[in-house]
Amino acid sequence: MVGALRRRLVLAGGDYPLLYPVVVLGGSTAVTITAVLQRYPFDRPWWVGAAVVCALTTLVLDLTVAKSPLCAVPVMLSTVCFLMVPVPTDVAPLQLALVTAIAAGMYALRTGLVVAAVSTAVIVVFGVAGTLESPAVYLLAVACGWLIGYMVLIQKCLADNQARELRARADRAAGEERRRIAREIHDVIAHSLSITMLNVTGARRALEQDDDRAEALEALTDAERQGRQAMTEIRNIVHVLGGEDSPTAPVPGATDLMALIDDYRKARIEIDFRLDGDLDAVSAPVGAALYRIVQESLANVVKHSVTQRAAVAVSVDDDVVVCVRNPCPENRRPAPDGTGVKGMMQRAELLGGQLEASCSDGTWSVRGTMPTFATSHQGVAS
Structure with missing residues (x-):
């Protein structure tokens, strides 16, 4: 059951960490409970009941519908129902500030602005009607909510871009490493097999044409040496691929050119x-x-x-x-x-x-x- 609830909370948070939906849903629940307690005893219980139903509907949508702007509609209806039963220092309009922050942080810029505009309209209407004290304070709360939510959205976009850039950089590095390893393996195998085949061919001809066992033995010995050297170099590359800490043989360099030339000369390449x-x-x-x-x-x-x-x-x-x-x-x-x-x-x-x-x-x-x-x-x- 805990696992199922966790999955629902992750669904509600969209691409944000798990802490985000926990804080948002917890804050919304706290505001709703406080707004209900402010209206006790219930002179008009149907409005309070309707507000609670709308708030519960929002909670259900948050836990079942992934990242949908429709979740903002029941919250606004819940606030309207609460405001039909005015009380001093009402906390119900804070729902509008909270839903505006959520919309700005989770949805597109246009959707966030629409939610902010509707929330502002609700506060202005009840402020003009005289049933809401200090509407300017609530308007400021809505504006701050939108600003905070939008800043969170920008931060998330920047983090996503950075993550994509890091993944792309890692992919490029992996590609370069694959190409480097492919070059090493290609060079080792091409060189060793070429000389080995030349020596084997020379040994066969020495035995077939001249019956010169000493020359054939020398050619086969050199072919064996080249094969062992190739196996050593390939084993070193495999060690690098496996991330092992075992020491590897030194990489051949410019001073090894003469030995390379001699190997091919022994294989009868002029x-x-x-x-x-x-x-x-x-x-x-x-x-x-x-x-x-x-x-x-x-x-x-x-x-x-x-x-x-x-x-x-x-x-x-x-x-x-x-x-x-x-x-x-x-x-x-x-x-x-x-x-x-x-x-x-x-x-x-x-x-x-x-x-x-x-x-x-x-x-x-x-x-x-x-x-x-x-x-x-x-x-x-x-």
Whole structure:
């Protein structure tokens, strides 16, 4: 039963907290009881009875009809019935101030103004008739009620807007995090599978064509190492997703480029690597992005190039410039459902740089430019 009453009160309060309908309905009940006691003994009991019936009708509507302006009508009728039996220092008109505040706080501006106008008219009519003492005081109460209710409505609208903005910001942050994780998983899997498949293919050919078990063993050992490394990186990403506190392996950076190039060379990819500048001068977030861009570009060489040959050039100065070129057919275009090129572009843009990928004169070219240093929050984003 308590649960049912709580649900009814929540219904009466609309979008407001539970305390709001409790205070409003409690105040309205207190005013009604006081107005009844002021008229005891009942010289005209039918008016008092009608006022009580209207007040009870309002209570029933509040607990059964969600946020309806119709709830204001019985309150006004109840006040009119009370005013038909005038008493000194009457509290019944305070019902009008209360219902005006509720209408201004819960309904549209036009509805609140209509309720305020009707309440004002009731007070003016009985004031002119001489059955209501100090009508100016009650008019002031109605005006204050509308003002307070409207201020509450504005505050609620501001709070709702802020909540929507926070939800939108959280959704954007979650989307960025999903894209970041997708880039990491894509780069790890594409790189590791590319080298693993090359090594497995090399081992098969060594056994089939030359019966060179030593070369095949070396290729398979390297494939196993790449597989274990990929599993470690994927496990680290899963730990981040799960929110675990276990330490993760360091993120690869600019100084790991040579090891990356060597991995592809061992997998029989011809790579011409040229470096101008000091990779140690590159900040960690830029180094991680540089590593992933080269990694993804070389993985694309394995997947799309028929010559298995590429040229990698890295220049470190005020900016870090990376360029990866490999032969490709003239009609080479990025796959419409691919995420590799888009992921590389996002990495560069998050660090304040840019990246372009195009095919011209039979050469597929990926060229990215990034600042040598990045702020801490850019590093997190990358």
